[in-house]
Amino acid sequence: MNEQFQTFLNAVKQQMKSKEGQKLVEKELLSHLNHSKQTVMKRGHHEEEAEKMAVEQMGNAVLLGQKMNKLHCERVDWWLVSIVGSLLLLSFAPFLFFDYQMNIYAQLISVSVSVLIIFTLMFTDYRKVLHYWKWFGLAAGFYMVALNVEGLTSMVNGRVFISILGMNISHYFLLFLLFITIVGLMSEKKWTDRKRIVWSLLLLFVFVRCFMLIPETMLAVQYIILFSTIVIFSNQNYKVRSWVLWVVSGCIFMFAYLFVAFLPFSHRLENFISFLNPEASSNGSGYIYIMMKEVLSKAGVFGPKSELTNDLFLGHTELILVALTYHGGWILTSIILVIFAALSVRLLHSFKKMHTEAERLLMVGGGVLLLFPFVLNTLLTFGYAPFVGSNLPFISYGGNEKLYYSFIIGFMLSVYRRKDVMINTEVEIEK
Numbered sequence: 001m002n003e004q005f006q007t008f009l010n011a012v013k014q015q016m017k018s019k020e021g022q023k024l025v026e027k028e029l030l031s032h033l034n035h036s037k038q039t040v041m042k043r044g045h046h047e048e049e050a051e052k053m054a055v056e057q058m059g060n061a062v063l064l065g066q067k068m069n070k071l072h073c074e075r076v077d078w079w080l081v082s083i084v085g086s087l088l089l090l091s092f093a094p095f096l097f098f099d100y101q102m103n104i105y106a107q108l109i110s111v112s113v114s115v116l117i118i119f120t121l122m123f124t125d126y127r128k129v130l131h132y133w134k135w136f137g138l139a140a141g142f143y144m145v146a147l148n149v150e151g152l153t154s155m156v157n158g159r160v161f162i163s164i165l166g167m168n169i170s171h172y173f174l175l176f177l178l179f180i181t182i183v184g185l186m187s188e189k190k191w192t193d194r195k196r197i198v199w200s201l202l203l204l205f206v207f208v209r210c211f212m213l214i215p216e217t218m219l220a221v222q223y224i225i226l227f228s229t230i231v232i233f234s235n236q237n238y239k240v241r242s243w244v245l246w247v248v249s250g251c252i253f254m255f256a257y258l259f260v261a262f263l264p265f266s267h268r269l270e271n272f273i274s275f276l277n278p279e280a281s282s283n284g285s286g287y288i289y290i291m292m293k294e295v296l297s298k299a300g301v302f303g304p305k306s307e308l309t310n311d312l313f314l315g316h317t318e319l320i321l322v323a324l325t326y327h328g329g330w331i332l333t334s335i336i337l338v339i340f341a342a343l344s345v346r347l348l349h350s351f352k353k354m355h356t357e358a359e360r361l362l363m364v365g366g367g368v369l370l371l372f373p374f375v376l377n378t379l380l381t382f383g384y385a386p387f388v389g390s391n392l393p394f395i396s397y398g399g400n401e402k403l404y405y406s407f408i409i410g411f412m413l414s415v416y417r418r419k420d421v422m423i424n425t426e427v428e429i430e431k
Contacts, residue, residue, distance in 0.1 A: 182365070208220050377396075
C-alpha cells in the first residue's frame with residue numbers, strides 16, 4: 001500500500017472506535033481507492049498523480065471517519081437493559097408483601113450475579129462463543145449421562161436433578177446448551193445437507209426423550225417449539241427444513257404418545273381433570289384452582305379488598321403473579337404485564353434489525369425461551385392453563401432460573417451490540 005493511501009486510511013480510522021469496524025472500512029475504502037486510481041490512470045495520468053486524485057475524490061478523511069464511526073459503532077440496547085432491569089427490581093416485590101422461607105440475601109446475590117452475567121456476555125463477542133457450538137452439544141450430552149450417574153443426582157418431588165455441592169441445577173441450563181447447539185448447527189456453512197439432517201434428528205429425538213424421562217414435560221414442549229422456530233427462521237434450503245419439520249411432527253406424536261401412555265399412572269391425569277372441573281375434587285388437587293379464583297376475586301386495585309382465610313399456598317413459585325395481584329393489587333399486575341409486553345415489542349424490533357442468519361436465530365430463539373414461560377404462567381394465573389411447571393421469568397423466586405434467563409439476555413445484548421459492525425455493506429463516499 002502506498003504512503004498516500006495509508007495516510008488517508010489512518011486518518012479515517014482514527015475517528016472510529018470499533019476495531020472490527022476499522023478493518024471493514026479499511027478494506028472497503030482501499031478497494032474504492034484502487035478502483036478510482038485505475039480509472040484515473042486510464043485517462044492518461046501518471047500513477048502518483050492518479051493516487052493523489054483518488055484520495056481527493058474520497059473527500060475529507062476526518063468527516064468520512066466520523067460518518068463511518070456512526071455506521072459501524074457498537075451499540076448497547078439500553079431499552080432492553082432497562083426492561084430487564086425493571087423485571088429484576090420487581091423480583092424483590094414478593095419480599096415486600098410476604099415471606100415464606102425466602103432468603104432476601106440469597107435474592108440479592110442471585111440478582112447481583114445475574115447483572116454481572118448480563119453485562120459480561122454483552123461485552124463478549126457472541127461469535128467466539130457460537131464457534132464452539134459443538135462443545136455446547138457435547139456438554140448437553142454429558143449432562144444427560146450425568147442424570148443417570150448415582151452420586152451426582154438427587155430426587156426432588158419425583159424429578160431427577162444434577163446436584164453440585166448440595167445445590168440442584170435447573171434443567172433449564174440443559175435447554176440453554178441445546179439452544180446454542182441448534183443455532184450453531186443451523187448456521188454452520190461447511191456442513192452438507194445430509195449431515196445437518198442426521199444431527200438435527202439426533203438432537204431432537206434424544207433430548208425430547210431425555211426431558212420426558214426426567215420428567216420435565218413442559219421443557220420437552222418448549223424444546224420442540226424452540227427447535228421448530230429456529231429451523232423455520234433459518235436459511236436452510238427446502239430439503240433440510242422439510243425433513244426436519246417432518247421429524248418435528250413425528251416427535252410431537254411421540255411426545256403425545258408418551259404423555260398419554262404415562263398419564264393414567266401419574267398425577268398428570270388428576271391435575272388435568274382438576275383444572276377442568278376443580279369443584280369435583282375440591283378437597284384434593286382442585287382445591288388450589290378454587291383458591292386461585294378466590295384470591296383474584298379479593299384483589300383490589302392497590303391491594304387486597306378482604307383478608308384470606310388461608311394464603312400459605314401463595315408461596316408456590318408458579319403462583320407468584322397471583323400472589324402479587326392479591327398483595328400489590330391489579331395495578332402492580334398491570335405494570336408487570338406491560339413490562340413483558342414491552343419486552344416482546346423490543347425483541348421483535350431488534351429481530352428486524354438483524355443482518356446475519358446467526359443473529360436472527362439467536363434473537364428468535366432467545367425470544368421463545370423468554371416469552372413462552374411468561375405466556376404459560378399468565379394463562380395459569382387467569383385460569384386458562386393447568387399447573388405445568390412454568391414460572392414467571394426473572395420474578396419467580398429461584399436463583400437458578402434467574403441465571404438461566406440472564407445468559408439468554410446477555411447473548412441477545414451481545415448480538416445487538418455487534419449488529420452494525422458485522423454488516424459487509426458498501427461504504428458511502430462523499431465526492
